[in-house]
Amino acid sequence: MTAPDFEATADAFGRLADPVRVEILATLWQAEDSVLPYSELRDAVGLRDSGRFNYHLTKLTDQFVAKTDDGYRLRPSGLVVLNAVYAGSYVDAPTRTGLDVAGSCPTCGSALVGEYDEGMFRVNCEACDDQVFMLSFPPRGVTQRSDEELVRAVSLHARAHTRRSNNGLCPFCGGAMSLSLDLDAETTLPATTLVRSECGNCGVTNRSSVGFAVLEHPAVAGFLREQGVPADAPPWRFDWCLNDDAVTVVSENPPEAAVTASANGAALRVTLDADADVVATERVEEA
Incomplete structure (x- = not known):
């Protein structure tokens, strides 16, 4: 069995430790275009405080979100997170x-x-x-x-x-x-x-x-x-x-x-x- 990198995994999970960050990922996923300009992304998330928005976006960039010349796009690792979110993996399961x-x-x-x-x-x-x-x-x-x-x-x-x-x-x-x-x-x-x-x-x-x-x-x-x-x-x-x-x-x-x-x-x-x-x-x- 391959030994996983627990430290890197814990760091990645830590980058998701705010609902706004998960919402940013979901917004990029739901966007019609694969890349969203900064202003469109912030407006879609609905966070008026640009400083707070920048802070959360920076936590995601390079790990779950890629910054391009045209804006921001979801990385495959971000898609994996959203798969778990929309599957309900982290909420109480029904019976x-x-x-x-x-x-x-x-x-x-x-x-x-x-x-x-x-x-x-x-x-x-x-x-x-x-x-x-x-x-x-x-x-x-x-x-x-x-x-x-x-x-x-x-x-x-x-x-x-x-x-x-x-x-x-x-x-x-x-x-x-x-x-x-x-x-x-x-x-x-x-x-x-x-x-x-x-x-x-x-x-x-x-x-x-x-x-x-x-x-x-x-x-x-x-x-x-x-x-x-x-x-x-x-x-x-x-x-x-x-x-x-x-x-x-x-x-x-x-x-x-x-x-x-x-x-x-x-x-x-x-x-x-x-x-x-x-x-x-x-x-x-x-x-």
Whole structure:
């Protein structure tokens, strides 16, 4: 894991320690032109005290704002700040409970239910309380959606998250991720054969079922499309994504496993090697 520069980060956060500075960034972001002259920027922010405005603008310049011959523009680092601001990352997150996510518990067969709390979306069994899914989701994405819209949005978010991880791109920091197949994982999930992805930069580790790991693979996506399954169908609606029932250990040394993806009476067997790469796919009879 790469050691972060805590001192530089703390200094950058310190430069944002006033609402006026955040408003300056937001004003530059919302401007029709990428560059705003000084006078237009100050008028848009609405701060008449030029001395105070200059003080706050100077704190942002070079770190989050670039000064040009024509005025001021937002730097990429400023855009990152605004992404967090508009996502609601630094305000109290809403709470949603009892969401109908449509799916059955792989352990007891009872209905699955979704909830959102403290920035995390979870899917649990309403009877045995087994957790089959968990992923962070921006608070503002919750407040602007109905329950049904939220469930679909989380599914899209989860699929994009998986695509990045599976292709070696950390969805959190952009670092390089390495994947591996774990045949006997210690976990509270209803599955013990998991795909593990670890970022070499931030050190974050993700674990998912074998089924969930291959859900976005082109062969699986094409198979599901042929069976009329919507491209945004949530992973918790597929039994083969939730537990080990559809998984077969092909080899223990080196690790190799296969999962049988099924939909509407058809089935596709997908084999993964030790690096969690798909090495074979074949149509099979549904069990």
